[in-house]
Amino acid sequence: MAVILITGGARSGKSRRAEARARSFAGQPVYIATAEALDAEMAERIAHHRARRGTDWIEREEPLDLVQALTETDGGGGRLVDCLTLWLSNLLHAERDWSREVAQLADALPRLKSPVVLVTNEVGLGIVPDNALARVFRDAAGIMNQSIAAVADEVEFVVAGLPMKLK
Amino acid sequence: MAVILITGGARSGKSRRAEARARSFAGQPVYIATAEALDAEMAERIAHHRARRGTDWIEREEPLDLVQALTETDGGGGRLVDCLTLWLSNLLHAERDWSREVAQLADALPRLKSPVVLVTNEVGLGIVPDNALARVFRDAAGIMNQSIAAVADEVEFVVAGLPMKLK
Amino acid sequence: MAVILITGGARSGKSRRAEARARSFAGQPVYIATAEALDAEMAERIAHHRARRGTDWIEREEPLDLVQALTETDGGGGRLVDCLTLWLSNLLHAERDWSREVAQLADALPRLKSPVVLVTNEVGLGIVPDNALARVFRDAAGIMNQSIAAVADEVEFVVAGLPMKLK
Numbered sequence: 001m002a003v004i005l006i007t008g009g010a011r012s013g014k015s016r017r018a019e020a021r022a023r024s025f026a027g028q029p030v031y032i033a034t035a036e037a038l039d040a041e042m043a044e045r046i047a048h049h050r051a052r053r054g055t056d057w058i059e060r061e062e063p064l065d066l067v068q069a070l071t072e073t074d075g076g077g078g079r080l081v082d083c084l085t086l087w088l089s090n091l092l093h094a095e096r097d098w099s100r101e102v103a104q105l106a107d108a109l110p111r112l113k114s115p116v117v118l119v120t121n122e123v124g125l126g127i128v129p130d131n132a133l134a135r136v137f138r139d140a141a142g143i144m145n146q147s148i149a150a151v152a153d154e155v156e157f158v159v160a161g162l163p164m165k166l167k
Numbered sequence: 168m169a170v171i172l173i174t175g176g177a178r179s180g181k182s183r184r185a186e187a188r189a190r191s192f193a194g195q196p197v198y199i200a201t202a203e204a205l206d207a208e209m210a211e212r213i214a215h216h217r218a219r220r221g222t223d224w225i226e227r228e229e230p231l232d233l234v235q236a237l238t239e240t241d242g243g244g245g246r247l248v249d250c251l252t253l254w255l256s257n258l259l260h261a262e263r264d265w266s267r268e269v270a271q272l273a274d275a276l277p278r279l280k281s282p283v284v285l286v287t288n289e290v291g292l293g294i295v296p297d298n299a300l301a302r303v304f305r306d307a308a309g310i311m312n313q314s315i316a317a318v319a320d321e322v323e324f325v326v327a328g329l330p331m332k333l334k
Numbered sequence: 335m336a337v338i339l340i341t342g343g344a345r346s347g348k349s350r351r352a353e354a355r356a357r358s359f360a361g362q363p364v365y366i367a368t369a370e371a372l373d374a375e376m377a378e379r380i381a382h383h384r385a386r387r388g389t390d391w392i393e394r395e396e397p398l399d400l401v402q403a404l405t406e407t408d409g410g411g412g413r414l415v416d417c418l419t420l421w422l423s424n425l426l427h428a429e430r431d432w433s434r435e436v437a438q439l440a441d442a443l444p445r446l447k448s449p450v451v452l453v454t455n456e457v458g459l460g461i462v463p464d465n466a467l468a469r470v471f472r473d474a475a476g477i478m479n480q481s482i483a484a485v486a487d488e489v490e491f492v493v494a495g496l497p498m499k500l501k
Contacts, residue, residue: 007494009291009459011309041302122493124343125176126293126460127468134294135375142345149494157493159289159324160174160316162333166496176458178476208469292343293460301461326456326491327341327483329500 002115005152006163007122007145013161014119018080019053022117027077031057032069034087049082063090066101067108074112084120084148085141098140106147120145122157169282172319173330174289174312180328181286185247186220189284194244198224199236201254216249230257233268234275241279251287251315252308265307273314287312289324336449339486340497341456341479347495348453352414353387356451361411365391366403368421383416397424400435401442408446418454418482419475432474440481454479456491 004021008014022029031053037043050059058076062069066087073079081087091098109116122145123138149155155167171188175181189196198220204210217226225243229236233254240246248254258265276283289312290305316322322334338355342348356363365387371377384393392410396403400421407413415421425432443450456479457472483489489501 005494009289009309010295011291011306011313013309013313120494122292122343123294124292124345125456125458127457127463127472128344129294130465131297138294139345142343142347145493146345146347146495149496155494155496157498159312159333160172160287160322161313162316162322164324164331164333164498166493166498176456176476177462178458178473178480180476180480289459290461291459296461298464305461326479326500327339327454327489328480329483329489331491331498331500 002154003109003112003152004115004117005120005145005148005155006117006158007120007149007155007166008158009122009125012158014121014158015049015082016052016161017156017158017163018082018117018119022078022080022115025078025115027114029057029077030073030079031059032066032073032079032081033059033061034063034066034081034083034090036061036063036090063087064094064096067104070108070112070116074114076114078115078117080117080119082119084118084144085123088140088144089137092137092140099143102144102147106151109148109151118148118152120148169321170276170279170319171282171284172287172312172315172322173284173325174287174316174322174333175325176289176292179325181288181325182216182249183219183328184323184325184330185249185284185286189245189247189282192245192282194281196224196244197240197246198226199233199240199246199248200226200228201230201233201248201250201257203228203230203257230254231261231263234271237275237279237283241281243281245282245284247284247286249286251285251311252290255307255311256304259304259307266310269311269314273318276315276318285315285319287315336488337443337446337486338449338451339454339479339482339489340451340492341454341483341489341500342492343456343459346492348455348492349383349416350386350495351490351492351497352416352451352453356412356414356449359412359449361448363391363411364407364413365393366400366407366413366415367393367395368397368400368415368417368424370395370397370424397421398428398430401438404442404446404450408448410448412449412451414451414453416453418452418478419457422474422478423471426471426474433477436478436481440485443482443485452482452486454482
């Protein structure tokens with residue numbers, strides 16, 4: 001079934017767009033959050049997203065085992081994964097092999113029965129960061145985005161709330 | 168009348184593109200600068216823009232009260248507002264309620280008689296900034312860009328001097 | 335002959351795309367690297383690119399005198415210049431007049447007989463850098479990208495491995 005990747009910058013309207021796409025499929029939509037409310041800033045962001053999204057979603061928090069979460073929720077309505085860059089960041093912090101996990105996700109996505117809409121971020125369009133860890137992260141994010149875009153049926157790049165079709 | 172939003176990165180050719188769009192309307196074009204020449208770097212940038220633009224513009228500096236400047240200059244040629252991100256930065260520094268001001272601008276734009284071309288920046292496509300204030304600014308800029316894009320008749324994203332039509 | 339500019343963010347798939355475009359022309363492709371293996375991170379990146387590209391390329395390292403390298407390799411297969419932002423960075427470090435060198439490159443490109451594919455980076459879509467040198471660099475990169483895009487026959491913006499046609 002459909003695999004849709006929605007990419008863009010911070011506060012570009014990616015999540016809103018992805019919510020609309022996930023809702024457009026039959027069945028109760030499933031929200032798979034990769035975020036954990038570890039600090040006040042993140043808790044506020046999560047609450048803001050939930051308020052906009054409404055209460056008719058099945059909600060699941062999954063910071064690390066995304067393939068498992070997608071497999072277990074397969075067979076129902078559209079799934080929204082928000083977002084891949086946070087998942088990647090969680091993998092790096094947990095010292096998991098992110099490269100292998102991304103490859104496993106890319107492998108699993110086309111086999112799923114229910115649609116999946118994945119949100120990700122473009123983080124490589126600024127100046128090279130001073131911080132070596134930030135450089136590792138932005139390289140990993142770029143590689144991840146390419147890998148998932150390669151297996152996606154549709155890819156959209158959202159700027160100022162407006163989607164551009166990449167695929 | 169036409170509301171046109173031109174977005175893009177630093178030195179992407181946004182201003183040049185916006186000047187051409189503003190000039191294309193009948194009447195003497197009006198340049199509304201949100202910049203103030205507070206330091207040498209900014210003074211140089213303002214002088215550079217003015218030199219390219221030519222002297223046939225009505226010029227107005229308005230760092231904060233943009234809706235008022237647009238209302239007072241309404242009824243003549245095309246207006247060019249350069250740029251919204253600097254206006255937002257000015258609002259934040261002045262501790263004004265930026266969210267309310269952006270909503271007022273979005274509300275006012277479609278009611279104006281003369282065309283308006285607004286320049287803004289995409290600032291959310293790099294790595295998450297370490298600095299909390301920079302994170303607040305980039306979130307605010309993203310929200311502002313979405314709000315203005317939503318009411319604009321046309322939106323262009325400029326990369327390497329070349330416009331992509333978003334709307 | 336064809337001048338093709340491929341722009342995008344870090345790890346966006348620009349180089350892979352540019353390699354495919356350069357290979358598509360008749361004759362043995364020529365790889366003009368502006369990178370020098372001055373540290374371990376850069377050496378690894380160069381090795382990674384070479385491994386993917388394969389061994390059927392004529393290889394040349396040219397950190398500074400790009401017009402000369404293009405002139406000397408003219409008349410054969412497609413040339414791939416990877417990348418312009420690193421060349422610009424080398425010019426700045428060597429205290430060369432980057433503005434003049436960019437103008438000379440823009441002037442030389444349309445006169446060449448063999449095709450040229452140039453890779454560059456978008457670096458101006460993040461928050462304004464604190465560092466003044468980084469601001470100088472991102473301004474210079476934006477101006478360079480506009481100058482080269484203006485003389486190019488084709489310009490592509492690559493996001494998540496997928497090209498958007500700008501020109």
